[in-house]
Amino acid sequence: MRTYISFDWAIKKILRDKANFDVLEGFLSELLQIDVKIQEILESEANKMTEVDKYDRVDILVKSDKDELMLIEIQYDSEVDYFHRMVYGMSKLISQYLQEGEPYGKLKRAYSINIVYFDLGEGKDYLYEYRGEFIGISQNDVLLPTAFQKDRFRINTVSDIFPKYYIIKAKNFKKSKIEHSFEEWVYFLQTSDIPDSFQAKGIEQAREKLRYEKMPDLDKQVYQRHIENRRIEMAVTETAKIEGRKEEKITIAKNLKSLGLPNETIAQATGLTIEEINEL
Numbered sequence: 001m002r003t004y005i006s007f008d009w010a011i012k013k014i015l016r017d018k019a020n021f022d023v024l025e026g027f028l029s030e031l032l033q034i035d036v037k038i039q040e041i042l043e044s045e046a047n048k049m050t051e052v053d054k055y056d057r058v059d060i061l062v063k064s065d066k067d068e069l070m071l072i073e074i075q076y077d078s079e080v081d082y083f084h085r086m087v088y089g090m091s092k093l094i095s096q097y098l099q100e101g102e103p104y105g106k107l108k109r110a111y112s113i114n115i116v117y118f119d120l121g122e123g124k125d126y127l128y129e130y131r132g133e134f135i136g137i138s139q140n141d142v143l144l145p146t147a148f149q150k151d152r153f154r155i156n157t158v159s160d161i162f163p164k165y166y167i168i169k170a171k172n173f174k175k176s177k178i179e180h181s182f183e184e185w186v187y188f189l190q191t192s193d194i195p196d197s198f199q200a201k202g203i204e205q206a207r208e209k210l211r212y213e214k215m216p217d218l219d220k221q222v223y224q225r226h227i228e229n230r231r232i233e234m235a236v237t238e239t240a241k242i243e244g245r246k247e248e249k250i251t252i253a254k255n256l257k258s259l260g261l262p263n264e265t266i267a268q269a270t271g272l273t274i275e276e277i278n279e280l
Contacts, residue, residue, distance in 0.1 A: 002194075002207075002211055002212075002213070003192075003211070003212040003213065004188070004192050004193065004194055004206070004207075004210045004211060004212060005192070005210050005211075005212050005215070005223060006192050006227070007074065007115070007188065007189055007192070008059065008074040008076075009223060009226060010023070010206075010210050011024075011059045011060045011072065011074065012059070013219070014209065014210065015060065016041050016060065020205075020209055021038040022202060022205045023202050023205045023206045023209055023210070024038060024060075024062065024072075024202070025037060025038055025201070025202060026185075026200065026201035026202010026203060026205060026206070027185050027201075027202050027206075028062070028070060028113075029201045029202070030181050030182040030184075030185055030200050030201050030202070031113065031166060031168075031182055031185070032111065032164075036064055036070070037064060037065040038062050038063070038064060038065070039063045039064055039065045039067075040062075040063050041060060041061065041062060041063075042061045042062070042063050042069075043061070059072055059073050059074050060072050061093070066108070067108045068108050068109045068110065068111065069093060069094075069097060069108065069109075069110040069111065070110075070111045070113065071089065071090065071093060071110070071111065071112050071113065072113045072115070073089075073112075073113070073114050073115070074115045074116075074117075075114065075115070075116045075117070075118070076116075076117045076118065076230065076233070076234070077118065077233070078118040078119070078120075079118075082114075082116070082120055083120075083121070086112055086114060086165060089112065090110055090112050090163045090165075093110060094107065094110055094163070105152070105153060107161070109160065109161075109163075109164065110163045110164070111163065111164045111165075111166070112163055112164070112165045112166065113166045113168070114165070114166065114167045114168065115168045115170060115189060116167060116168070116169055116170070117170055117171055118171075119171075120167060120169065123169070123172075124172060125169070125172060126168065126169050126170065126172040126173040126174075126186055127166070127167070127168055127169075127182075127186070128166065128167040128168075128169070129164070129165070129166055130164065130165035130166075131159065132159050132162055133157065133158065133159050134158055142157075143158055144157065144158065145157070145158055168186065168189065170186060170189040170190045171190065173186045173187065173189075173190050178198075181199070181200040181201070182200065184198040184199070184200040184203055185200055185202075185203070188203075188206070194206060194207045194210075249270040249271060249272055250270075250272070250276075250280065252269070252270050253266050253269075253270045253272055253276075253277055253280060254280055256269060256270070257277065257280060263277045263278065
């Protein structure tokens, strides 16, 4: 039975190699619905973390053959301000790659692609795209670029200038039937499995290059430690959530008890046992 390494490990160890660009190109092409060719992998200031500044933690930063910047991050741990961090990270990235003295029109399209394995916001879908437009308050019309701007900057809408944000909530993918080619990639992100029937762009290359059994023995050992550490971290996080919910129930029960409600009613409202309520 073939097994495959996880996408985050592939990004850290394998997909930075030019010989493996085709895997990442396929993933990006299917997501963005454009033909992506990678020119190079860049290093960004966003990879750094200091006590005085909050830099977006970047897994991989790609520059396409059209000079477009594509920032891909995989996030397992919950962060309440993750949306804000996405904006901050892209702002730093754009300013970093606009050379001093260059006109603003030199800015190229930037993409923020976020693969998250925690409950970010409230939403049931597995793929979200930010579509920012300027809408008239009284006329409700969309502000469009002039014909000159369209020709000069090769855009169709004003939003074509602004960064594009994508959020892939891999845990939310629960379809039993694949309907679109990108869903094959999402299935892989969720399961680290690539069925033989999958044919999305880059999937065949991933099937060949991300196979666990082809890794050197030392890399296998390191990878197994990585997987085990991730399981431990997830268990610790889940335990903290359970304990937090229990503490919240106890606080509610105390408030209800102070109001003189019967223990049986409090038990029904909180899910605590009568014994637990008696001990408060």
